[in-house]
Amino acid sequence: MSLLVVGSVAxxxxxxxxxxxxxxxxxxxxxxxxxxxxxxxxxxxxIVGDDFTSRDEEIFRGRHIDTDGxxxxxxxxxxxxxxxxxxxxxxxxxxxxLNVFAEFxxxxxxxxxxxxxxxxxxxxxxxxxxxxxxxKVRPKLAALDTMxxxxxxxxxxxxxxxxxxxxxxxxxxxxxxxxxxxxxLRAAKHIFKMGPTTLVVKRGEYGAMMVDKRGVxxxxxxxxxxxxxxxGAGDSFAGGFMGYLAGCGEKSDAALRRAMVYGSVLGSxxxxxxxxxxxxxxxxxxxxARARHFAKLTQFKL
Amino acid sequence: MSLLVVGSVAxxxxxxxxxxxxxxxxxxxxxxxxxxxxxxxxxxxxIVGDDFTSRDEEIFRGRHIDTDGxxxxxxxxxxxxxxxxxxxxxxxxxxxxLNVFAEFxxxxxxxxxxxxxxxxxxxxxxxxxxxxxxxKVRPKLAALDTMxxxxxxxxxxxxxxxxxxxxxxxxxxxxxxxxxxxxxLRAAKHIFKMGPTTLVVKRGEYGAMMVDKRGVxxxxxxxxxxxxxxxGAGDSFAGGFMGYLAGCGEKSDAALRRAMVYGSVLGSxxxxxxxxxxxxxxxxxxxxARARHFAKLTQFKL
Numbered sequence: 001m002s003l004l005v006v007g008s009v010a011x012x013x014x015x016x017x018x019x020x021x022x023x024x025x026x027x028x029x030x031x032x033x034x035x036x037x038x039x040x041x042x043x044x045x046x047i048v049g050d051d052f053t054s055r056d057e058e059i060f061r062g063r064h065i066d067t068d069g070x071x072x073x074x075x076x077x078x079x080x081x082x083x084x085x086x087x088x089x090x091x092x093x094x095x096x097x098l099n100v101f102a103e104f105x106x107x108x109x110x111x112x113x114x115x116x117x118x119x120x121x122x123x124x125x126x127x128x129x130x131x132x133x134x135x136k137v138r139p140k141l142a143a144l145d146t147m148x149x150x151x152x153x154x155x156x157x158x159x160x161x162x163x164x165x166x167x168x169x170x171x172x173x174x175x176x177x178x179x180x181x182x183x184x185l186r187a188a189k190h191i192f193k194m195g196p197t198t199l200v201v202k203r204g205e206y207g208a209m210m211v212d213k214r215g216v217x218x219x220x221x222x223x224x225x226x227x228x229x230x231x232g233a234g235d236s237f238a239g240g241f242m243g244y245l246a247g248c249g250e251k252s253d254a255a256l257r258r259a260m261v262y263g264s265v266l267g268s269x270x271x272x273x274x275x276x277x278x279x280x281x282x283x284x285x286x287x288x289a290r291a292r293h294f295a296k297l298t299q300f301k302l
Numbered sequence: 303m304s305l306l307v308v309g310s311v312a313x314x315x316x317x318x319x320x321x322x323x324x325x326x327x328x329x330x331x332x333x334x335x336x337x338x339x340x341x342x343x344x345x346x347x348x349i350v351g352d353d354f355t356s357r358d359e360e361i362f363r364g365r366h367i368d369t370d371g372x373x374x375x376x377x378x379x380x381x382x383x384x385x386x387x388x389x390x391x392x393x394x395x396x397x398x399x400l401n402v403f404a405e406f407x408x409x410x411x412x413x414x415x416x417x418x419x420x421x422x423x424x425x426x427x428x429x430x431x432x433x434x435x436x437x438k439v440r441p442k443l444a445a446l447d448t449m450x451x452x453x454x455x456x457x458x459x460x461x462x463x464x465x466x467x468x469x470x471x472x473x474x475x476x477x478x479x480x481x482x483x484x485x486x487l488r489a490a491k492h493i494f495k496m497g498p499t500t501l502v503v504k505r506g507e508y509g510a511m512m513v514d515k516r517g518v519x520x521x522x523x524x525x526x527x528x529x530x531x532x533x534g535a536g537d538s539f540a541g542g543f544m545g546y547l548a549g550c551g552e553k554s555d556a557a558l559r560r561a562m563v564y565g566s567v568l569g570s571x572x573x574x575x576x577x578x579x580x581x582x583x584x585x586x587x588x589x590x591a592r593a594r595h596f597a598k599l600t601q602f603k604l
Contacts, residue, residue: 087484182389185527206508209522218522218599220511225487257602291604297520298600300559302593 002041002066003246005032005239006106006131007121007145009046009070013081013095014275016088018228024275025059027078028121028145031232034279035239035266036119037063038287039247043112045069045131049077049100059276068109073100088230089205108134116140117246119238120165122147125158132164141251143167143242144196145234151177163195169238171202184209185216198256200241200263202234210260214253219260220297222268222290229274233267236279240266265290303442304343304368305548307334307541308408308433309423311348311372313358315383315397316577318390320530326577327358329380330423330447333534336581337541337568338421339365340589341549345414347371347433351379351402361582370411375402390532391507410436418442419548421540422467424449427460434466443553445469445544446498447536453480465497471540473504486511487518500558502543502565504536512562516555521562522599524570524592531576535569538581542568567592 007029013022033042041064048056048070060067078101081094106127118139120128128144144165150158151174158178162168168191170178179187188199188211198212207220241263248255265287272278309331316323331348338344343366350358350372362369380403383396408429420441422430430446446467452460453476460480464470470493472480481489490501490513500514509522543565550557567589574580 089484182391183527183529185525203508206505207520207522209525211525216525216599217602218509218525219602220509220520220522223487223511223513223518223520225485227485254603258604261602261604288604295602295604297518298602300519300521300563300597300600301556302560302563302590302597 001117001246001249002043002115003036003117003119003242004043004045004108004112004115004135005029005036005119005121006045006128007032007123008078008101009048009052010078010080010101012231012275013079014084014229014231015082016084016229016274017086018226019274021274025056026080026232026275028232028235030059030276031235031270031279032119032121032239032242033065034059034063034276035236035270036243036246037065038266038282038284039240039243039262040064040117041066042243043069043115045106045108045112047071047073047100047104049073049075052077059280069107069112071107073103075100082231084230088227091230106131106134117242118142119242120144121235121238122150125150125154125161129157129161129164132161141166141242141245143169143238145169145238146174148174148177159194165196167198167200168196169200169202169241171204171234175199175201185211200260202237204230204233208237208260208264210256212256217257217260219264219294222264222294222297224268224272227271230271231275233271236270237263237267240264261291261294262287264294303419303548303551304345304417305338305419305421305544306345306347306410306414306417306437307331307338307421307423308347308430309334309425310380310403311350311354312380312382312403314533314577315381316531316533317384318386318531318576319388320528321576323576327361328382328534328577330534330537332361332578333537333572333581334421334423334541334544335367336361336365336578337538337572338545338548339367340568340584340586341542341545341564342366342419343368344545345371345417347408347410347414349373349375349402349406351375351377354379361578371409371414373409375405377402384533386532390529393532408433408436419544420444421544422446423537423540424452427452427456427463431459431463431466434463443468443544443547445471445540447471447540448476450476450479461496467498469500469502470498471502471504471543473506473536477501477503487513502562504539506532506535510539510562510566512558514558519559519562521566521596524566524596524599526570526574529573532573533577535573538572539565539569542566563593563596564589566596
């Protein structure tokens, strides 16, 4: 089933001990769409400037990614520059030039308005809500990512938007800030009162945790000896997670657990190379192989 | 098979948002011995002062814990006082009075010298090595815990001791400091060159990770809504881990994975109440029940 994603497409400048790129296609919606497209067709809604060429758009081509919702506006594409510390565990933002993204008003092509799976990447909560209004029937599954910036500055808007989503996918510190609760189980209970029925907490090198009324499921991060670039890991995780669910059309506990694994698989590939390069060259057959590695990593018999 | 543990028995003063105790029996060897005794007989080597009464010793009684190696010396028992932050994620040490522990020279009763399973809790590396010398035949499995203090101040002694142990059980920051390597997989490779063939990294709220030449195994921490006191969690983990292995007499990959789970089970019980209280009242039947919870927490079918 086709999966709608609304979020940023950007140019990233990245520096890590493993290298440097001055202008690579990035942005949450890019990582998400590429990761998800291994499982299901994706419909992309985002905005780019007139500096975003047909060549830049190649990342979406030859995949099941519909870019009719990719708006081309006069001006420059969202630009982000960041530098990672030697251990990749700290990141300094060197530049955030919103450019055309500052005026982004997501507009869903008519054919997108009946989509049943929706992912709202990290954008202003009022824009996320507006996207949900444009979708005609309540989706089978709507998931949302956000960040501390919106939790702090648009809290009421975010709360209003959360009433209409099923899955909240955020990191540890966002979970704690949104719920005002350090303990993640208690945090989940607060968040369930806000609307979502499932909380997925992305924990970087520690993996991810899913909490719903059926319980808790944990998956570790894939141990890599030489991760090159953490950029987009969370968005690739979200893409693998939602892509798997949209592809299989189920939302049973077993399906959600598999989605957590496929999310982790895609996140682990994303960090292996700079920017979106590893996902760009990823072969479909590498996915089940790595998923089996995750089984080996976690499974035991009592 | 009986399991030898050498380490500290102490009085702890603890403060957390959940309460306060002025003098509770604690110490690494105490948590370890109690946790391990659910799986196998334990032989304890430690030192206490003349303030350590028969009543204090009750924690070891009625369990399979041989205290013939518990030396009673003139003077006061090792005393440690600590306070936890509101979220239990930070700890301030208020007092560390070594007392009789400063003169601890572990002496193994004759009957302990043929034991096949040995755990060297966190004490000076030269004392750990001396214990290994007193054991007549190379143990089937020797494991060691240490801390930043020894890594920094007795590095050569620690390196010498590590040549003679199979399993190193330390936390993230100790792993990084000992190996001078941030990435845990690369850190494990450095550590394997020092002697141990298995590295167990204790990661607090994120669980634990085991690395050996066969690969990596991860187990999450048990999600608890209201942990009361993290004191002794790592030592209880070690007790469950080594106790299980000594009890089953195996060291296959499957056995080590189960040991990781039973370690996590005991660690999770330890933090539920203040000090050693939860372990003191733990029923044997609660252990397999929680181990099954760990299975539910981690298992998936692709």
